[in-house]
Amino acid sequence: MTEEEVVEAVVEILKRELTELSEPEMNKCLRIWRDFSRRRKVGSARKPETWAAAVYYIFADISPGLYARISQREASERFGVSEGTVQAKQGEIRDLLRIGFMDERYTPERAIAQFLEGMSPEVRDCLKESLGFEAEPPTPDxxxxxxxxxxxxxxxxxxxxxxxxxxxxxxxxxxxxxxxxxxxxxxxxxxxxxxxxxxxxxxxxxxxxxxxxxxxxxxxxxxxxxxxxxxxxxxxxxxxxxxxxxxxxxxxxxxxxxxxxxxxxxxxxxxxxxxxxxxxxxxxxxxxxxxxxxxxxxxxxLSGSLVPISMEFEVDGIEVDPSEVDLMTPLSILLTLFEKARLGEEDELSEIERLKRSLKEVARAVTRLAAGDDSGVRSLLKRYSLAIRMSLERFDLNIDPPERIGEFNEPLSNDIIKEWHDRAETLSDSLKETELGVANALSIFLAKAVALEGDREIRAEDLRQVSHQLVGREKLLKDIFKSIELSGAKSHG
Incomplete structure (x- = not known):
């Protein structure tokens, strides 16, 4: 493609793809590209979709409140291009055009008005001077x-x-x-x-x-x-x-x-x-x-998982799209909450720090799993094998998790996730804090085991039944919590 063809192709792609924009909003969006392409040679790119994705990301970012926020990954996925390339291209555009927080040249008037809603005249004057725009606040609808x-x-x-x-x-x-x-x-x-x-x-x-x-x-x-x-x-x-x-x-x-x-x-x-x-x-x-x-x-x-789309998994020699790694699975939930409980012995760590460490550990393992390497997941299952075996035996379940990793790693439906949250709220009324995380991990894991033993999909009633039984088995929860602590001591040793 010639440079002129690239410029026109980007315009056509944006018009074709961004049908949710009104005509004034589309004009603002296209102005970003036209101003940039007039001031810089864009070359004979093979994929004009990359430039289109970069323009789309910038437009959405400087138009708060009009549409749902997007990440660079979401922009790249919408246009079928690489996230890294979008990141580089949008940086080039921002730097050349000096696009900052909001910009009267490219931000729709409706977005500016919504942003200024409720602010005093003095602040609107200050914004005009510091950010270069002014608008009357809209009447609330x-x-x-x-x-x-x-x-x-x-x-x-x-x-x-x-x-x-x-x-x-x-x-x-x-x-x-x-x-x-x-x-x-x-x-x-x-x-x-x-x-x-x-x-x-x-x-x-x-x-x-x-x-x-x-x-x-x-x-x-x-x-x-x-x-x-x-x-x-x-x-x-x-x-x-x-x-x-x-x-x-x-x-x-x-x-x-x-x-x-x-x-x-x-x-x-x-x-x-x-x-x-x-x-x-x-x-x-x-x-x-x-x-x-x-x-x-x-x-x-975020993507349909517990992992922010921007989170990167550094796995040597393996390339896996993080959006394909789902942590809302019985396997990942169990391992994450067990890891978090194990880290509870490290008093210097805050709640969120324990959560982040746990997610990182499990995310690395399931990323390898997505690439065909189950060694990380097997290592974590081995670490908590005593706790897992105790829980399965007490519920009379004859399931071997290491042999059924793929099935335990199947994503949960939104209905099941909602039911899991409902059960967690019920459990929180009956259990102590030290036992609650373990119970929440086991409720979804054992419910999945019940479904696998019945050779069917997991049901909401499985979660309700398991959660009800866990409330009456506080000794089991205490024993499992102790075994998790012991596994932490072994890993340090």
Whole structure:
């Protein structure tokens, strides 16, 4: 293809693929490509889809709130190209056109207006000066349902916007440098909202503290003490993985569950509840507030597994697409939660650190498994062979997991995942914390074993039956937990 043909091909690909965009939005998207291709030679690329994917990724990233957030992997998969190439191409475009947080040249007016919703005129003036755009906030097209305390929700939005205004006014000149550092961190939520949260809640400012703590002191004499205490708790939040257990788009309410720490959260978010589906795994930050938890502004939707799409598995000599590695299987859940329990003896590790280590260990093993090497999985099964054998024998199950690895590693349906979360909530009412993780691991693993012994698919009733029996077998859970601790001592020895 000639260079002219490449330029035109990218335009045609974007028009053909991005049918969800309105005409004004498509024009903004195409302007990114036209401005870039006029200022730089794009060569005679064999796959113009690569440039199209890069343009699509940038457009989605600088248009918060219009559509579900996408990762570079999702952009590459949509256009059938390499993620690494998309990453390089979008970097070239951003650098040449100097596209940052949002950009009036390329961000649709509707996205800018939505972003500015509820902000004071002073802050909009500040944004015009620092970011180069201005827009009037839109009239809200929704009202909080009667079930939700509208006054509390409006108070939450006002204070969150107040935090953003404060941080921008005090540290606006630090945004550009902070953005570069944020991108170097390879965050799980690499979106604009993710950056804003990190800037306000995690990053130490030039005054030696994170902006939210300075903001809390600033408003200490204005807010009631109870509301101030909630704001102070925001400094303790972090981006985490959650599974979407229940969604009610009408009320804006959702139930989010931590897949591995067995905690559930009632969340209110009117926009997210219309875009998320039950069974999805997301990364977001939850803000505690008296009426419910609230999401921070967006969520990164992960592949159908517990592993963030951006996570890379470093396996020497093996190339496996991480999106093909599913950790929502009975095998992976069992091994991950057993690993997490084993790491519990290392007091210096936080809950999230134990979870990350466990996921990394199991992810490496199942990645090798996806490439045809089951040695890593067999090693982990051997490590916990005593615990696994004890549980199978007590439930009179004659199954040999090492001989049926493939079947135990089959992905779970969304209905079964939801049922597993429901059973986890029931178990949490009856068991101590040390036994709960073990019980949650065994509930899905033994339910799958029951199904395999019956030569059929796993059913919700299998989970209910196994979970009910586990509640009455606390001694078994204690013995299994002890055997896991012993396996940890052996691995250190």
């Amino acid at each position: 929704w009202l909080p349902p009667e079930e939700v305390d509208a006054e509390l929700y409006e108070e939450f939005l006002a204070i969150r916007n107040g935090l953003f205004e404060f941080a921008l006014e005090e540290f606006g000149d630090e945004v550009e440098e902070a953005r570069e550092k944020f991108e170097e961190l390879d965050p799980q939520r690499p979106t604009n909202a993710g950056f804003v949260d990190w800037f306000n809640l995690d990053r130490e400012s030039s005054r030696g503290e994170v902006p939210v703590k300075l903001f809390a002191r600033e408003i200490a004499g204005v807010l009631p003490d109870e509301a101030l205490r909630w704001v102070q708790k925001w400094a303790e939040t972090e981006d985490r993985m959650y599974s979407v257990v229940e969604v009610d788009p009408e009320s804006g309410e959702m139930i989010l569950g931590d897949p591995l720490t067995d905690e559930f959260y009632r969340v209110v978010d009117y926009h997210a509840s219309k875009n998320l589906e039950e069974g999805k795994i997301i990364v977001t930050r939850l803000f505690p507030w008296p009426d419910a938890y609230h999401m921070s502004g967006d969520a990164t939707i």
